[in-house]
Amino acid sequence: MNATVTGFVGLPVISSAERLEQFIRMSDFDHPTLVVDSSAIVGQYHALKSGLGRAKIHYAVKANPEREIVRKLAAEGCGFDAASRAEIELCLSQGAAPEDISFGNTIKRPRDIAFAYQAGIALFAADAEEELHKLAEHAPGAKVYIRVVVENTEADWPLSRKFGCAPEKVLSLLGMVRDLGLVPHGLSFHVGSQTREPVMWTGVLDQVAAVWRDAQAAGFDLQLLNIGGGFPADYGQGEVPHSTYAAEVMRMVEARFDNVPVIMAEPGRGLVAEAGMIAAEVLLVSKKSDTDTYRWVYLDIGKFSGLAETMDEAIRYQFITDRDHEMTGPCVLAGPSCDSADVLYEKRPVQLPVGLCAGDRLIIRACGAYTSTYSSVGFNGFPPLDVVVI
Ligand SMILES: Cc1ncc(COP(=O)(O)O)c(C=O)c1O
Structure with missing residues (x-):
């Protein structure tokens, strides 16, 4: 976490991480709670913006x-990249102008398209014929960008297969956009979430650049290249600074795409993950047998209450305890629900203090992205993740 924030009057400036940790230590939470430092998010926005340049x-x-x-x-x-009517309404209610909102979900409800169009949203994503018919009917004349499916196996949280059309299908969809009276505005892709190094964009950018050139050769005057998200958060693996990463991606984009009029990026994780920490509690530490190598540590938060991205142990969170000065040992980490899928890390156990016991507080770092909205409403009677913005 590299953002710094101004401290209270008379106190030295502290980092966002310190501020979050201090706030959590000074607070009493009844349930697992995500604490988010909104000024750190503004800092990340400017860091990314400086690297992304004209995007x-x-x-x-x-x-x-x-x-x-x-x-x-x-x-x-x-x-804002919105995925639903509710997200569009949220953005509008918080001061965003309709022309600054894109409807980026490729699977939209017709009545949500109509709502968005009437609200002044003019930019829509699509990757299939039926979606284009919906757009033609409910958002006549709108600008459409076609999402291209890319090979993106290098991301920690890949977004492949489900979204986008095959490169060879793009031209026919662009033609259909035009024939339906919509505007064939551009292309989009997603390199995969948590793409840890800029170099991992290389192959994906090559694939999309080839499609872009084909579209130009076919007479489409594309205006927009939407490079999606993928900008990583620091989960303790020592990622490059956000601005450096973004600048390197832009250098690679500009080198492959000739004079694209408008470039757009849709960071999610890279903007907000590091600005949040979760305050959690240890509910139980046990061994399954006297000879078991690993302790099982059960938390009051799990896969169904905010930590869904531990699926396949894809995102590896970092933990802070009050016993971090003690010796550590390997643990299987699990959530509190009675679903046996609610195990966070087992294939690669986590190192936690050997003295850890029920009632200990545990702080989870870099949890600002994809946690609160992934938590279930009441699975096993556990409430959704609380959120406090400071
Ligand atoms: C269309 C679209 N854009 C952007 C993002 C954000 O990606 P990330 O959080 O990796 O930056 C997502 C994530 O699912 C997405 O679906």
Whole structure:
């Protein structure tokens, strides 16, 4: 986490991480709670913006739709990538202009398209014929960008297969956009979430650049290249600074695409993850047998209450305890629900203090993205993740 924030009057400036940790230590939480530092998000926005240069940022609201985050980003001039009517309404209610909102979900309800269009949203994603018919009917004349499916196996949280059309299908969809009276405006892709190094964009950018050239050769005057998200958060693996990463991606984009009029990026995780920490509690530490190598540590938060991205142990969170000065040992980490899928890390156990016991507080770092909205409403009677924005 590299953002710094101004401290209280008379106190030295402290980092966002310190501020979050201090706030959590000084507070009493009844349930697992995500604490988000909104000024750190503004800092990340400017860091990414400085690296992205001429690319316009549309924050992927799904990463964390807290009103205050959206309001602060809108006030900074940030645009928004919305996935649903509710996200569009949220952005509009927090001061975003309709022309700064794109409807980026390729699977939209017709009545949501109509709502968005009437609200002034003019930019829509699509990757299939039926979706284009919906857009032609409910958003006549709208600008459409076609999402291209890319090979993106290098991301920690890949977004392959489900979204986008095959490169060889793009031209026919662009033709259909035009024939339906819509505007064939551009292309989009997603390199995969948590793409840890800029170099991992190389192959994906090559694939999309080839499609872009084919579209130009076929006479489509494309205006927009939407490079999606993928900008990583620091989960303790020592990622490059956000601005450096973004600048390197832009260098690679500009080298492959000739004079694209408008470039857009949709960071989610990279904007908000590091600005949040979860306050959690240890509920139980046990061994399954006297000879078991690993302790099982059960927390009051699990896969169904915010930590869904531990699926396949894809995202590896970092933990802070009050016993971090003690010796550590390997643990299987699990959530509190009675579902046996609610195990966070087992294939690669986590190192936690040997003295850890029920009642200990545990702070989970870099949890600002894809946690609060992934938590179930009441699985096993556990309430959804609380959120506090500071
Ligand atoms: C269309 C779209 N854009 C942007 C994002 C944000 O991606 P990331 O959080 O990796 O930046 C997502 C994530 O699912 C997405 O679906």
